Amino acid sequence: MSDGTVEQRLADLGLTLPEVAAPLASYVPAVRSGAHVFTAGQLPLSSGELVATGKVGGEVSAEEAQAAARQCALNALAAVKSVVGTLDAVRQVVKVTVFVASTPDFTGQPVVANGASELLGDVFGDAGRHARSAVGVPVLPIDAPVEVELVVEVD
Template sequence: MSSQIESRLEALGIVLPAAVAPAANYVPAVESRGYLYISGQIPMGPNGIEYVGKLGRELGLEEGRAAARLCAINILAQAKAALGDLERIGRVVKLVGFVNSDPEFGDQPKVVNGASDLMVEVLGDKGRHARSAVGVAALPFGVGVEVEAILEIA
């Protein structure tokens, strides 16, 4: 029998990818004192890195939202790899979204909504969270968005 979270993912047409290995000297997730801290996830899709460019220049708002959504999918993949079962997620405590932004771009919160909306779609009320949406000058591999998470473990 599949879990409620897996059923929601299936209904949304989302297949979680294998958790991506870190690109440098860090671990993808750390469990400590009842929380799971997930390192920043980039928009890595089935064909590699997606959504490269700056928001407000090479990427538009909808592409940014899609990139943030893909980051959130990768957060869930890391959570499943670390916890073994997504039902162990007690709630999403906080998301931090970094948006590779042209200096004139000011819609970082709308971009990061792509990740926030997915968490609520998949986890329901457990997906509601505190959040920061930060514009930055550059991100690894030139991606448009990176998102990290703090999850409470049930």
């Protein structure tokens, strides 16, 4: 990126990369396969605590869920870094999948997913443009409102 390192860009946005969240079960936070890194689903944990709990459209507003999706994306970036050593190795964010634990009548999953997508665009510029799925689900682990997974191409 012409604006310096990816982590400097995060700092310019007032963000810091968190520590990699410990897995909740038998898996690893991210795996590299060839030129791609696949992250496990990342919850909106900050300092070991969920930033929100409950269902979007119920206890959690769309705006709160969007912020939670942004936190999930930061956690996913930390997982990517744990595998490749530096986020400057990311050539392209390929695919983002966002799961939204929502009430049956909530249909704003794409708006919630924008929290992750916009962060990735802000951080990586054109390399942050990606394909995406935003899926409503009945429940997520530990009552999280959002979970995000990434596929990125790396050097």
